[in-house]
Amino acid sequence: MNLVYLAQNIIEAKIIKDLLDASNIENKIMNEHAIGAMGELPFIQTYPEIWLAKEEDLLRARKLIDSFVKGSNYPDTNCSKCGESMPSNFELCWNCGES
Numbered sequence: 001m002n003l004v005y006l007a008q009n010i011i012e013a014k015i016i017k018d019l020l021d022a023s024n025i026e027n028k029i030m031n032e033h034a035i036g037a038m039g040e041l042p043f044i045q046t047y048p049e050i051w052l053a054k055e056e057d058l059l060r061a062r063k064l065i066d067s068f069v070k071g072s073n074y075p076d077t078n079c080s081k082c083g084e085s086m087p088s089n090f091e092l093c094w095n096c097g098e099s
Helices: 010-022 055-070
Strands: 002-006 027-030 049-052 076-078 085-087
Touching: 002 055, 010 027, 010 049, 010 055, 049 055
Parallel strands: none
Antiparallel strands: 002 049, 027 049, 076 085
């Protein structure tokens, strides 16, 4: 198994796990319940970790995670009706509802 990501909390770990699952990358969360040991262990050792089953998935997984961590790959655009700025992947303007 290969460590691919050290999450700050279990919520972030589960989001990353779901992202990898959706791309058919076999993975596992380790230290899922270790937060209860914080104080007894150094805090860094209680962070949830994402591990991959196959080494050949490592590069693809890192690219997916990097894209997620950096945020949306969709540039902002302006609504054709009201001019409001919004991500270009929105189907409807959040301000006026224009498609």
